[in-house]
Amino acid sequence: MDETNDIIQSRDEQWRVGLRASRSPKERTAIERVAMPQLDPQYRVTCNEEVNQGITAEQAMREATRCLDCNNPQCVTGCPVGINIPKFIKNIERGDFAQAAATLKQTSSLPAVCGRVCPQEKQCESHCIHLKMKHPAVAIGYLERFAADWQREHGAEEAVRRPASNGIKVAVVGSGPAGLSFAGDMAKLGYEVTVFEALHEIGGVLKYGIPEFRLPNAIVDHEIDGLRQMGVTFVKNCIIGRTVTVDELCQQGFKGVFVASGAGFPRFMDIPGENLSGVMSSNEYLTRINLMEAGRGGDTPVLRGRVIAVVGGGNTAMDSARTARRMGAERVILVYRRSEAEMPARLEEVGHAKEEGVEFMTLHNPVEYLGDDRGRVRAMRVQRMELGEPDASGRRSPVPVEGAVEDIAVDLVIVAVGVSPNQLVPRSVPGLEVSRRNTIVVDDDTMQSSVPFLYAGGDIVRGGATVILAMGDGRRAAQAMHKQLS
Amino acid sequence: MNKIVSKQQFSAAVTKLVVEAPLIARSRRAGHFVIVRCGEHGERIPLTIADADPAAGTITLVVQAVGESTRKICALNPGEALTDVVGPLGQATHIERYGTVLCCGGGVGVAPLLPIIRAMKAAGNRVVSVLAGRTKDLIILEDEVRASSDDVIIMTDDGSYGQQGLVTVGVEQVLQREQVDYCVTIGPAIMMKFVALLTKKYEVPTEASLNAIMVDGTGMCGACRVTVGGRTRFVCVEGPEFDAHQIDFDELLMRLKNN
Numbered sequence: 001m002d003e004t005n006d007i008i009q010s011r012d013e014q015w016r017v018g019l020r021a022s023r024s025p026k027e028r029t030a031i032e033r034v035a036m037p038q039l040d041p042q043y044r045v046t047c048n049e050e051v052n053q054g055i056t057a058e059q060a061m062r063e064a065t066r067c068l069d070c071n072n073p074q075c076v077t078g079c080p081v082g083i084n085i086p087k088f089i090k091n092i093e094r095g096d097f098a099q100a101a102a103t104l105k106q107t108s109s110l111p112a113v114c115g116r117v118c119p120q121e122k123q124c125e126s127h128c129i130h131l132k133m134k135h136p137a138v139a140i141g142y143l144e145r146f147a148a149d150w151q152r153e154h155g156a157e158e159a160v161r162r163p164a165s166n167g168i169k170v171a172v173v174g175s176g177p178a179g180l181s182f183a184g185d186m187a188k189l190g191y192e193v194t195v196f197e198a199l200h201e202i203g204g205v206l207k208y209g210i211p212e213f214r215l216p217n218a219i220v221d222h223e224i225d226g227l228r229q230m231g232v233t234f235v236k237n238c239i240i241g242r243t244v245t246v247d248e249l250c251q252q253g254f255k256g257v258f259v260a261s262g263a264g265f266p267r268f269m270d271i272p273g274e275n276l277s278g279v280m281s282s283n284e285y286l287t288r289i290n291l292m293e294a295g296r297g298g299d300t301p302v303l304r305g306r307v308i309a310v311v312g313g314g315n316t317a318m319d320s321a322r323t324a325r326r327m328g329a330e331r332v333i334l335v336y337r338r339s340e341a342e343m344p345a346r347l348e349e350v351g352h353a354k355e356e357g358v359e360f361m362t363l364h365n366p367v368e369y370l371g372d373d374r375g376r377v378r379a380m381r382v383q384r385m386e387l388g389e390p391d392a393s394g395r396r397s398p399v400p401v402e403g404a405v406e407d408i409a410v411d412l413v414i415v416a417v418g419v420s421p422n423q424l425v426p427r428s429v430p431g432l433e434v435s436r437r438n439t440i441v442v443d444d445d446t447m448q449s450s451v452p453f454l455y456a457g458g459d460i461v462r463g464g465a466t467v468i469l470a471m472g473d474g475r476r477a478a479q480a481m482h483k484q485l486s
Numbered sequence: 487m488n489k490i491v492s493k494q495q496f497s498a499a500v501t502k503l504v505v506e507a508p509l510i511a512r513s514r515r516a517g518h519f520v521i522v523r524c525g526e527h528g529e530r531i532p533l534t535i536a537d538a539d540p541a542a543g544t545i546t547l548v549v550q551a552v553g554e555s556t557r558k559i560c561a562l563n564p565g566e567a568l569t570d571v572v573g574p575l576g577q578a579t580h581i582e583r584y585g586t587v588l589c590c591g592g593g594v595g596v597a598p599l600l601p602i603i604r605a606m607k608a609a610g611n612r613v614v615s616v617l618a619g620r621t622k623d624l625i626i627l628e629d630e631v632r633a634s635s636d637d638v639i640i641m642t643d644d645g646s647y648g649q650q651g652l653v654t655v656g657v658e659q660v661l662q663r664e665q666v667d668y669c670v671t672i673g674p675a676i677m678m679k680f681v682a683l684l685t686k687k688y689e690v691p692t693e694a695s696l697n698a699i700m701v702d703g704t705g706m707c708g709a710c711r712v713t714v715g716g717r718t719r720f721v722c723v724e725g726p727e728f729d730a731h732q733i734d735f736d737e738l739l740m741r742l743k744n745n
Contacts, residue, residue: 198704200523200530200570208706237572239704243509264706268718275711275718275737277744284707292529292701299529299555300701375740422705424723 064093074127080472101151109184115145166190176204178260178458181474241428263459273369278377282416305412312416313343446480508543516601517579534598548597585667592673622647679735694730
């Protein structure tokens with residue numbers, strides 16, 4: 001693959017060799033890992049400003065110096081899109097930020113997004129050589145964000161070279177991370193790409209799901225504008241399978257379709273009282289606030305609670321709990337059935353939630369919601385749990401502690417226990433193989449479905465994963481579809 | 487942006503808008519709805535499609551001004567535009583030849599009922615329609631309904647037009663006088679609840695089209711969930727029509743009131 005060659009060849013460039021020799025590994029490892037400057041917790045719960053402020057150029061160059069520029073860089077193997085990590089980091093070290101950003105853009109359509117929301121500690125950074133020496137990993141995520149932000153803030157984008165069109169039309173269903181990543185790669189290859197989005201905003205989960213204080217919309221819009229300049233067309237308010245069918249897309253001359261319609265179907269727990277007013281999905285809560293601007297000048301209302309329970313332990317649960325604090329809740333209680341160690345949320349999000357005063361009620365599980373005489377939730381009945389044997393996911397599974405049940409007064413409950421694939425698109429394509437969990441069945445390497453011209457990726461295939469895994473799917477689908485069509 | 491082509495005021499609060507939406511006009515069927523948004527910060531509002539003209543590329547929406555957002559929509563004039571229209575959404579009405587079909591609509595619910603009346607008639611059914619409203623001004627689309635019905639009964643709460651009484655009075659008259667094989671009801675939730683109770687007594691299978699609260703309308707938010715036959719269902723993707731005898735109307739009424 002080109003990327004492997006690039007990783008080997010770029011390392012042998014003269015400037016890299018010189019830079020490596022300029023300091024000993026010992027000097028490099030002696031430098032302390034940079035800390036991300038953050039807004040004060042007291043202040044940030046009063047507003048929607050981005051919590052992580054980003055590192056300065058000096059901090060970035062110093063952090064980049066920590067990287068040993070390994071002979072066989074393992075960090076790259078941890079990146080679902082295969083960014084040439086040492087090359088971009090060493091460009092930061094030598095102060096060529098534009099080149100660092102260009103390196104990111106080679107493989108990632110959304111570096112400013114990934115630098116903010118990727119779980120780097122579980123991916124690239126988890127392979128860093130520093131960890132083997134019992135030092136904290138190089139802050140690859142912070143550096144990625146720095147380079148992407150620097151480029152945007154300095155208007156230093158390379159004049160987008162719009163590739164010569166090859167005249168082949170391809171369609172993308174959904175404008176979330178998988179769809180955008182696919183669109184970027186196909187546009188670079190000269191395809192005429194049209195992205196169809198069901199909602200009235202482009203960006204999918206990056207807009208309706210992830211809050212402004214973690215990923216500002218302006219950042220997402222900037223990346224989308226970049227794709228537009230590359231010739232990608234976006235069509236809003238268009239549901240493939242409803243407004244236009246996949247058959248009609250074929251008739252209109254689209255030679256390939258990439259379905260990245262996401263996992264927009266919230267799960268509930270099927271317990272008594274779950275349909276009381278004041279019990280809602282995290283999708284509903286976050287969509288009302290993030291996409292519809294409830295409470296921030298939008299016409300859409302949202303219920304405001306005084307005591308809000310958030311059920312779940314993932315990033316969406318953290319986003320909901322932290323949003324609830326910003327919406328003025330006095331108490332926000334995060335209820336999770338396992339212990340904190342098993343939480344799927346990023347450590348950083350857990351830390352931020354705690355700093356912002358979210359109370360953690362781990363090893364508890366709601367079993368019923370109790371309503372008042374007007375059908376509004378007034379209390380949550382929780383069952384205490386303890387950890388038993390590991391389950392299929394390898395995590396110790398929670399088991400109820402006999403008789404340990406209590407009622408907690410709440411006036412809003414946000415259920416963030418996962419999502420299922422949205423069935424609107426898969427159901428509308430005849431002959432498309434769909435799993436029992438309603439995900440689209442694809443080949444793991446090519447992302448090709450049982451319908452040859454149709455590829456799929458992201459949560460519609462995975463059933464609920466991360467931004468970067470979705471982007472990796474988009475990238476692989478683009479490579480495979482290109483091979484099929486050229 | 488979807489341009490308003492024409493506008494007709496049915497009453498002080500009820501407005502008919504013909505809106506440019508060529509793709510939806512072509513693909514929609516009876517029972518489908520759209521989500522519309524008015525203004526850059528507008529709310530997403532579900533509205534059932536009352537009619538469509540694929541040749542002209544338009545759909546017809548009948549909107550009752552009940553809140554801020556619907557008032558904004560009703561205030562739009564021809565030449566102005568809705569910011570967004572997306573659809574068609576939901577499951578289309580199941581149309582077949584049942585025999586005699588009773589269609590009862592209350593207030594603005596008559597608008598989404600009209601395409602169903604037409605489709606039921608076209609499928610060879612005898613169609614008896616009961617239209618109800620608080621007062622004469624709130625009886626809408628009477629001529630259109632008559633054109634596709636074998637018989638029409640009008641009920642007003644105040645007796646200003648047709649017979650005086652609630653919709654159920656008219657429904658029971660029909661149920662008593664003839665064999666009814668199927669019933670469709672669209673209107674305020676409270677009205678549909680009592681229609682359902684009545685048709686249950688007469689053992690007539692009944693579908694009700696629900697007007698739940700929605701945000702996205704595509705299954706994403708779950709705001710529209712309703713209990714049908716003891717199971718939670720999403721009105722937006724599994725409905726909007728359900729077996730009226732299985733719907734937990736009290737829960738629906740409560741959710742509508744509190745949100």
